[in-house]
Amino acid sequence: QLQLVESGGGLVQSGGSLRLSCTASTNIRDYYAIGWFRQAPGQEREAVSCISRSGGGTNFANSVKGRFSIFRDDVKNIVYLQMDNLKPEDTAIYSCAAAGACSTWRAIRESDYHSWGQGTQVTVSS
Numbered sequence: 210q211l212q213l214v215e216s217g218g219g220l221v222q223s224g225g226s227l228r229l230s231c232t233a234s235t236n237i238r239d240y241y242a243i244g245w246f247r248q249a250p251g252q253e254r255e256a257v258s259c260i261s262r263s264g265g266g267t268n269f270a271n272s273v274k275g276r277f278s279i280f281r282d283d284v285k286n287i288v289y290l291q292m293d294n295l296k297p298e299d300t301a302i303y304s305c306a307a308a309g310a311c312s313t314w315r316a317i318r319e320s321d322y323h324s325w326g327q328g329t330q331v332t333v334s335s
Contacts, residue, residue, distance in 0.1 A: 211235050211324045213243075213305050218329030221295055229290040229329060231246035231305035239263070239282035241315045242311040244322050245279065245290045247331075256317035257303070258286060266313040273299075304328040 212234040221227055232242055244259035258269045258279045267279050276295075279334045306322035314335065 211241065213307065213324055213326040215303060215329040218303060218331045220332045220334065222295055223295060223333055223335050225295050225333070226291070226293045227295065227331060229292065229303055229305075229331070231278055231288040231290070231326065233286040233288075233307075236283075236284070237262075237281075237286050237288075237307070238287075239245045241307040242309065243281065243288040243305055243307055244287075244311065244317055245305050246305060246319065246322075247299075248328075249298075249301040250300075254304075254319060256319060258290060259308070259311035259317050260328055261311040261313065262309075266311050268311055268313045270317070284288055292331070295331075297333045297335045300331060300333050302328040302330050308330045 214232045217229040245257040248254040260279045278291045307324045308321045
């Protein structure tokens with residue numbers, strides 16, 4: 210059964226960078242698209258980004274376009290979320306999850322995803 214574990218969160222100043230990792234317990238190459246989501250205190254969880262099973266397709270929330278990138282290392286079964294030019298409003302718990310496909314043509318749907326990780330805290334100070 211697929212299990213996902215996030216790591217790489219921490220405290221960073223505004224304008225800084227962090228790289229989050231989503232490590233899978235099984236082979237994900239060609240089987241799973243991976244999505245990143247975040248939830249800030251008192252707010253609903255929102256989609257951040259996803260990457261297709263092949264790695265050739267990606268999707269980003271408008272709020273992070275141009276600042277975040279996503280890529281996968283299928284040898285290590287890890288999907289990375291590179292976060293640059295971080296802002297205080299990026300502060301949240303970031304979680305990854307798996308799906309059959311990354312919807313590059315429409316908004317990312319949380320309901321498509323399963324096998325959620327526990328999350329990693331990202332805090333951006335102003």
